[in-house]
Amino acid sequence: MPFTSSAETSPQTVNRLSLYLRCLRQLRELHIQKVSSQELARRFDLSATQIRKDLAQFGEFGIRGVGYDVAQLIDHLRSLLGLDRRHKVVIVGIGNLGLALAQYPGFNSTSFQVVAGVDIDHDKVGRKAGAFTIQHAEELAAVVRSSGAEIGVLTVPEAAAQENYDGLVQAGVRAVLNFTRARIRTVPEVPLKEVDLRIYLEETAFFLRR
Amino acid sequence: MPFTSSAETSPQTVNRLSLYLRCLRQLRELHIQKVSSQELARRFDLSATQIRKDLAQFGEFGIRGVGYDVAQLIDHLRSLLGLDRRHKVVIVGIGNLGLALAQYPGFNSTSFQVVAGVDIDHDKVGRKAGAFTIQHAEELAAVVRSSGAEIGVLTVPEAAAQENYDGLVQAGVRAVLNFTRARIRTVPEVPLKEVDLRIYLEETAFFLRR
DNA sequence: AGATGTGAATGAGTTCACAGCT
DNA sequence: AGCTGTGAACTCATTCACATCT
Structure with missing residues (x-):
């Protein structure tokens, strides 16, 4: 399902996307380039499944067997949240x-x-x-x-x-x-x-x- | 079920109780003394059933066939939310x-x-x-x-x-x-x-x- | 009659478990 | 082998519908 372009995204999901973005920025500052949903969940006390579900509804951002590219996912989230312009x-x-x-x-x-x-x-x-x-x-x-x-x-x-x-x-x-x-x-x-x-x-x- | 003294109250419910309190205060300022859950729902765009469910879990604050006493319910909510002291x-x-x-x-x-x-x-x-x-x-x-x-x-x-x-x-x-x-x-x-x-x-x- | 309080039904949101890809 | 993406199961929250009380 490529880009469900916002039929309905719950406010709670938007909240979490914003939170994920915050976490990813911290990882980037630590020069971490790849991260799995589990790793992200462990570090920031989140749910790995939920991270994947939340992200998957907007596209396939991850690489199976590897995880997510931090910089790339940050870009995707910024774009999703409308933060790629001022x-x-x-x-x-x-x-x-x-x-x-x-x-x-x-x-x-x-x-x-x-x-x-x-x-x-x-x-x-x-x-x-x-x-x-x-x-x-x-x-x-x-x-x-x-x-x-x-x-x-x-x-x-x-x-x-x-x-x-x-x-x-x-x-x-x-x-x-x-x-x-x-x-x-x-x-x-x-x-x-x-x-x-x-x-x-x-x-x-x-x-x-x- | 008189006073489930907080086995588990969801943060969302607490949110709404706080919101109800705000609405009731507005009614009191208009010198309205009694209000039904429907009236409250209509005026403030809430759900009547949910108001009753939320309140009922802490006691029987209403009078059947009549509604809720505004001043009394304000007191109950203030007490429930821990707002009866500074x-x-x-x-x-x-x-x-x-x-x-x-x-x-x-x-x-x-x-x-x-x-x-x-x-x-x-x-x-x-x-x-x-x-x-x-x-x-x-x-x-x-x-x-x-x-x-x-x-x-x-x-x-x-x-x-x-x-x-x-x-x-x-x-x-x-x-x-x-x-x-x-x-x-x-x-x-x-x-x-x-x-x-x-x-x-x-x-x-x-x-x-x- | 008219409103509350509440079990039952529905719906939303989360977690599980695994198929499928790298 | 390891991790994503996802249907199915489950849990939590809301709404419905009505018995109950004034």
Whole structure:
């Protein structure tokens, strides 16, 4: 089955592909060129079968009797995950969190770059944050157009989240990451990914009940 | 089956309980006192059956023919999730992200409070961040002991993550949130919850392949 | 009547076990 | 011999359908 070109890939699988990529990068740094699914599983505490299943649904990347070529598999995964080109990111709301994300290494890598940021606070407009100059939220549509941002990041107060998602949709971004606790009504063309940091504490707290 | 007191509750279920809590809080703000599983499902795009299944495994919280009492169910969920007391949090590494989290509303609520933060940079020691004064990383054990922190948050550079997890274990915290991309070897008594912000962008990018 | 709580049925996701290739 | 790729078996999670209670 050569390239099931994405009939349906579960979010969990995408998660794991991203994880495999991380592991493979570590191996490459150790100058390891070939790796079997078992070796990968042993080193990073994963399931060998699942690795093979996950990969096999997109093509035959391995060599029987040998394993996988690390560099080659990294390329395949980068391509599968859409990481073989750089995605431009715009941050809406430059508070503490927005500022942190603007400078976060993971948001400024080969595959991602924060190219713009807006805020409603006139005092912030014109200041540098990360690699860009903060612009006013009213300019959002123009900012997205001129910067070519594809992904919007919401780090505004909860009450302003819906209107800013709508604004990002209007402005033409293709996906949104939501760091607020607001539950947002979305349109299917612009998927929303929730990142509620508080939930991580709540899940942790569950294991702390005495 | 009254109170299966946690034989095994899947992380996914815990996730949803946390989500239900969030929805119920919204209803309470609208002064809604009773709600049925269907109503809840309709409003927040959830599954009514699943809500009932999830709740039923911990007791009989509803009234047949009527529904659930919003305020009462909030209390039950808070108790189930261990949110009925305040958990103290210590942040290790006060960079941009550590600083943002120290002041993040979700980390300073009824159930959580950032009570301390440490960094290895002597210039930062003594400065205020959120509600606490930054202390030196060498003092971690003493800081944890005197502040009574139960949850550690790792916002250090990737290379320092393992040693700081170990330090937090030594210092006596009961769980750790890891915001770095390092893969950390853990001990079972101190569970580690991964929060890799880059993964959210990668998952988003998957839906942007043309 | 109307909603919960739950066994039974279905579906999704994971693991097993091995055929097939190098 | 050794490892991938994959149908079959299995496990876990969700949904259905209804008995049960207010």
